[in-house]
Amino acid sequence: xxxxxxxxxxxxxxxxxxxxxxxxxxxxxxxxxxxxxxxxxxxxxxxxxxxxxxxxxxxxxxxxxxxxxxxxxxxxxxxxxxxxxxxxxxxxxxxxxxxxxxxxxxxxxxxxxxxxxxxxxxxxxxxxxxxxxxxxxxxxxxxxxxxxxxxxxxxxxxxxxxxxxxxxxxxxxxxxxxxxxxxxxxxxxxxxxxxxxxxxxxxxxxxxxxxxxxxxxxxxxxxxxxxxxxxxxxxxxxxxxxxxxxxxxxxxxxxxxxxxxxxxxxxxxxxxxxxxxxxxxxxxxxxxxxxxxxxxxxxxxxxxxxxxxxxxxxxxxxxxxxxxxxxxxxxxxxx
Amino acid sequence: xxxxxxxxxxxxxxxxxxxxxxxxxxxxxxxxxxxxxxxxxxxxxxxxxxxxxxxxxxxxxxxxxxxxxxxxxxxxxxxxxxxxxxxxxxxxxxxxxxxxxxxxxxxxxxxxxxxxxxxx
Numbered sequence: 386x387x388x389x390x391x392x393x394x395x396x397x398x399x400x401x402x403x404x405x406x407x408x409x410x411x412x413x414x415x416x417x418x419x420x421x422x423x424x425x426x427x428x429x430x431x432x433x434x435x436x437x438x439x440x441x442x443x444x445x446x447x448x449x450x451x452x453x454x455x456x457x458x459x460x461x462x463x464x465x466x467x468x469x470x471x472x473x474x475x476x477x478x479x480x481x482x483x484x485x486x487x488x489x490x491x492x493x494x495x496x497x498x499x500x501x502x503x504x505x506x507x508x509x510x511x512x513x514x515x516x517x518x519x520x521x522x523x524x525x526x527x528x529x530x531x532x533x534x535x536x537x538x539x540x541x542x543x544x545x546x547x548x549x550x551x552x553x554x555x556x557x558x559x560x561x562x563x564x565x566x567x568x569x570x571x572x573x574x575x576x577x578x579x580x581x582x583x584x585x586x587x588x589x590x591x592x593x594x595x596x597x598x599x600x601x602x603x604x605x606x607x608x609x610x611x612x613x614x615x616x617x618x619x620x621x622x623x624x625x626x627x628x629x630x631x632x633x634x635x636x637x638x639x640x641x642x643x644x645x646x647x648x649x650x651x652x653x654x655x656x657x658x659x660x661x662x663x664x665x666x667x668x669x670x671x672x673x674x675x676x677x678x679x680x681x682x683x684x685x686x687x688x689x690x691x692x693x694x695x696x697x698x699x700x701x702x703x704x705x706x707x708x709x710x711x712x713x714x715x716x717x718x719x720x
Numbered sequence: 721x722x723x724x725x726x727x728x729x730x731x732x733x734x735x736x737x738x739x740x741x742x743x744x745x746x747x748x749x750x751x752x753x754x755x756x757x758x759x760x761x762x763x764x765x766x767x768x769x770x771x772x773x774x775x776x777x778x779x780x781x782x783x784x785x786x787x788x789x790x791x792x793x794x795x796x797x798x799x800x801x802x803x804x805x806x807x808x809x810x811x812x813x814x815x816x817x818x819x820x821x822x823x824x825x826x827x828x829x830x831x832x833x834x835x836x837x838x839x840x
Binding site: 620665 | 750753769827828830833834
């Protein structure tokens with residue numbers, strides 16, 4: 386083989402390896418764009434960065450909680466990376482500041498969280514996406530003074546996203562609606578822990594308390610109305626561009642103890658978060674109220690805001706691409 | 721000063737006036753999305769937020785019976801690569817559905833559809 390032919394062969398391999406896929410990247414499913422949500426996770430894998438997500442609220446004020454009612458500020462970041470078009474990982478970390486009533490303040494990081502997610506259904510015509518994930522909160526990686534647990538928690542989770550773009554013409558005003566949902570089962574790495582207590586005065590033996598670690602059903606979802614979808618797929622009302630990029634949304638997230646529960650005060654907790662997202666070309670902004678569903682979930686109304694970057698659009702040829710991108714084109718209109 | 725610089729970067733990214741490329745979203749259409757036009761248009765024109773790859777960008781227009789009424793080949797305007805057009809056959813009054821699928825120059829695919837009415 387001549388040097389010229391070798392060079393051509395190398396060039397051909399290089400050209401073949403340049404990603405030519407019709408990458409969908411951040412959560413596009415057909416005509417539907419599912420934005421990154423603030424409280425629950427969106428149903429897709431993506432190359433994205435949420436930094437920062439800032440929330441301020443007053444946490445649980447039940448006497449059975451680990452901490453007295455405290456004002457809490459969380460600042461978190463999450464980096465998500467696609468390994469293939471359908472498989473992705475993410476790493477998240479949260480810094481917490483607690484202002485305890487009448488007591489000292491406490492600050493520190495929560496446990497590190499990692500997630501492996503697989504998007505196994507992407508149906509463009511039905512605007513349907515399904516995915517499954519395995520999240521791990523790694524015990525002992527955070528500060529116990531802000532509530533980081535000493536044990537790990539593994540949470541297999543199922544996600545669904547469905548746009549209503551296939552509704553009939555008679556209700557076409559409802560086509561911009563979309564629903565997302567998730568349900569997971571949080572399993573602690575150990576079910577209980579023996580805590581040394583006092584010495585029994587009668588027997589002189591050491592007593593122990595048993596700290597039981599409950600398993601939780603973790604679930605939630607969102608209802609969203611996409612102004613970008615309305616403008617591009619239903620009716621262009623000639624509204625200002627700022628309005629056409631808004632996505633009013635209500636998110637909700639709950640957790641219910643379902644196993645290894647011996648604490649009668651342990652019940653369902655959660656919040657309902659109404660707010661609005663603004664989706665730009667390269668990033669989105671979001672702000673929501675945090676409304677606790679009961680006293681065990683907090684008191685008063687908090688707030689959460691997020692700045693979220695679409696790395697696939699900002700860096701389309703480098704870190705915004707899957708590590709192993711497919712090179713197969715997708716047929717036009719499914720033909 | 722640092723905050724001002726950060727804000728400038730965010731605006732630069734968010735408004736899309738950069739050298740980078742993003743998903744091509746439909747910016748506007750003629751006939752307008754969801755509109756009713758008095759006389760039959762001779763073409764459908766779609767303006768996108770990003771430049772398009774001509775070989776992988778297409779439009780279909782069908783009538784209420786599902787029959788194609790376009791002239792078969794969409795083309796990206798040579799002087800404005802954000803503009804995709806397709807010619808139409810003479811359209812009688814009725815409802816028509818436009819389906820588009822485009823590949824922006826950074827290889828992101830987007831798609832969508834909308835209806836317009838003629839003379840009703």
